[in-house]
Amino acid sequence: MSSAEIYKEIILDYYRHPRNYGKLEKTDGSARETNPLCGDDVEIQFSVADGKFGEIRYSGKGCAISQASTSMLTELAKGKQVEWVKELSKEDVFKMLGNPELGPARVKCALLGMKALKVAAYGYLGSKFEENNGSDS
Amino acid sequence: MSSAEIYKEIILDYYRHPRNYGKLEKTDGSARETNPLCGDDVEIQFSVADGKFGEIRYSGKGCAISQASTSMLTELAKGKQVEWVKELSKEDVFKMLGNPELGPARVKCALLGMKALKVAAYGYLGSKFEENNGSDS
Amino acid sequence: MLKSEALNVEKVRADFPILNRKVHGKRLVYLDNAATTQKPNVVIDTLVDYYSRYNANAHRSVHTLGEEATAAFEGARKTVSRFVGASSPEELIFVKGTTDATNLVRFAWAEKNVKRGDTIVTTLMEHHSNIVPWQLVAKKKGAEVKYVGLNKDGTLKMDEFEDAIRESPALVAVTQCSNVLGTINDVARICRLAHEAGAVSLVDGAQSAPHMPVDISKLGTDFFAFSAHKMMGPTGIGALYGRKSLLEGMDPFEGGGDMIKEVHTSGATWNDLPYKFEAGTSNIAGAIGFGSAANYLSEIGMDKVRRHEVELLEYALENLSKVKGMTIYGPEDADQRGGVLSFNLSDVHPHDLATILDERGIAIRSGHHCAQPLMEWLEVPATSRASFYVYNSFDDVDSLKEGLEKANEMFGA
Amino acid sequence: MLKSEALNVEKVRADFPILNRKVHGKRLVYLDNAATTQKPNVVIDTLVDYYSRYNANAHRSVHTLGEEATAAFEGARKTVSRFVGASSPEELIFVKGTTDATNLVRFAWAEKNVKRGDTIVTTLMEHHSNIVPWQLVAKKKGAEVKYVGLNKDGTLKMDEFEDAIRESPALVAVTQCSNVLGTINDVARICRLAHEAGAVSLVDGAQSAPHMPVDISKLGTDFFAFSAHKMMGPTGIGALYGRKSLLEGMDPFEGGGDMIKEVHTSGATWNDLPYKFEAGTSNIAGAIGFGSAANYLSEIGMDKVRRHEVELLEYALENLSKVKGMTIYGPEDADQRGGVLSFNLSDVHPHDLATILDERGIAIRSGHHCAQPLMEWLEVPATSRASFYVYNSFDDVDSLKEGLEKANEMFGA
């Protein structure tokens, strides 16, 4: 699908009506990613319950593609095991966006949210691992 | 004339049998010029009698063209008014060498001796001028 | 203006092979000229001719190819120095580009001459290449960088400038034309005031030399920096003009071949101007191509280039301002600005706009344009920018307008 | 060696348009390859294609031309880094050339890390670009440059080198192949010893990368510098390989666009590798052409390039040494030297010889070859130098031999 189409069909809806936009009071994991070239900036925060994403929010500013893809990603992640991010791939994100034709610069916009989510989730999993293994040391 | 010809006809004779090569005990003027690109290096020394070049010598090292043209130039200058250098031009030097076809890099070699002679002669004329006008100050 | 003197844009366009290119099946509308410009056939051919007929290292070899390459390289130096009105070719140093030029001044002049407590005066509208070097010098030397602010219309606050130079700054570094606002600064006056205050002046000519007649001898600046790629020349080459008396007093910048007179294990002595500042094998092809670009521009005539851009700009300002949701930055009067038009379109992010326009064959730039302090002043994270050159037509402006309206439509504005 | 593996010189020559050129009516015999090399059609075409189809500023624009230019530029970085065996493209910084590379290390690494009383070890066979930067650092920092001497045959005195590194120098900077003597140094061993002594190592690869297989991961050097124009690529572009851990700890070199992450009036932060060291618009066309040259060489195969040059060298050493009055410098064994042959011919001054040969279409270099300390050691003001590349033939050597005999005849030897 051409990028003009994608703007029309999916992205603009999320850009106009962001889902899960905002901040959490209490978080189990969070991360911020920026793209210095274009000034895109997203932060993802989440809480965890039973090893699954509980509440999940994003905030930030930037182009429609970065903001919409992050918003969609929070919807996708909600309720899933935190471990699931290990399998999350670029291709999943592209599919979620409807496989638009994006040049390399815009691909970075599309993947910014995924980067933030991964960093946040790995951070959470790492700290969990330390906690669980803390008694050994 | 091609540069191969010039080597044969004129330059080599002077390169093999340098005229006026050496140094003077007492000089009225002298100057040294070098070409950093190729390492050519010539020094000209002269004495003056009656406003004319008396003894004149050159020394140094370098390619046949720089050495021969300097040698020829000392012959040309000898006995002439020191003032004559003011009229001495590139073209005179080229003519003296038999108008060889020289690229710009080799032209510098051909003119190195003239540069030294001019610097030396102007230095002499300048000091003479000061001497003659010294009583005014 | 006589009609017969007018520029024949179609004739100019025919010289640029890239303008025949289709992008996403559409005619290429190239409006990113402030980033880099397209090259006429004559410049491309000059490079091909060099590489296929007389490529050799300049200054180093006495064989025929070497002499031809040297002659062409030095010929280009003469052409380019005449193009900007430098008084002598030995004042024109070939560098990589404007950034390399400002950094040369930083390392070879400022690091030696800027002292603790000194100030360096620049402005809020500068490109990073005319900011970062001075920040680094200031930090190293314990000096301070002062930024002259801007009026609402994007012109310099001259009163702030006059206050700033009252402190006798070491250096005044100002752009002649902003790459975002288009603002043309009166650098002749700025340099005069700078000199009266005892400062050395540097003019960033990256956006002026390509687009308007420049005569350094009249500007009276000490340094002038510009890039070939922004004026139809090759990438990787630019020039720094420097006043002879200053250049002579400076230490060299990079060390290596060509910039030396003699090297011994105990130390080295430096070559004459301009070679003292040109270490290593130069971008020979680039310099020759630079000369060819300057010749091409001179043949059109820089007056005509400028006049054409003013006309385009007037047309664009008038028509684009009618598009719903447009905010255009910079001076309103086309006569006081270069052919650079930065704007934002309602809540369409510049990157989205660039993508939407690209789909229609239109190339604009979006982002901070290497001028983040200016973005902070404008209070926007980024802008869109359309920038013109002599090969742009009124049709190009029309295409842009249609594209903007289309984007509005898509974004539901 | 199987005959079928042998290089087809005629086929290679057909790729180089300049080799059809006549000089003074004679076939061009280009033997000045250590100064700069000729370009194959594919490199020239790559430049033309860039400028006429997708010229745009890299990294800065999201339109189609910008994305194509960026992809090609970064593709070239991958190609060139693979060509020299760098472990990752982010360790490969595009620079102006070898001289720019050594100076980058000087400003961004040495000025920070070389301390008063330190030593910098280099050798008597270095090019000025691997001497002058260190002299300047040493002077500024109160350090000392030590020059490892040479054996009679022009090889390094390894015992002197081992003595020198016993003092734990800050930096060891050595050429992999001398541009005058041809000597190939065992830089893998030198770097290992340097590292054991706690020194950082820099290898000047200007004459090795073009002529023999180079694998930086095996050499184990910290820095490796080379120029595109000496390996069939465009002028004005080269590369510095730097070990990631070192590059990360370094401050930037030049300041400006692209090398920053954020710029505020209060200061700036730096971009990631390799961009931290690439300020301003890069030589985009140059880099893409550099990649094309590396591809061309890889297709021939660097083993074959090397083998061909060794064969030429053996043939030349054998035949030219028979010419009356010849003094040839450097190692006798062709296997231990690059395709560079410096010599003097009785009392014919090198410049006169170059002119006489030029008349016969033969281009050699005469002079100090930017290696004056080596000239002092050789006790000559200058040498003549014939240097080979893969497009040179045995005929070229024969022509040179005839030319030398002719010069002897003219000079009456």
Ligand SMILES: Cc1ncc(COP(=O)(O)O)c(C=O)c1O
């Ligand atoms: C051994 C060596 N090092 C460094 C250089 C300098 O390279 P460049 O002039 O491309 O900077 C050269 C060639 O001139 C060389 O032969």
Ligand SMILES: Cc1ncc(COP(=O)(O)O)c(C=O)c1O
């Ligand atoms: C005003 C201005 N100054 C400096 C530069 C830097 O030029 P370059 O990237 O060629 O070094 C640019 C363009 O990028 C510019 O627009």
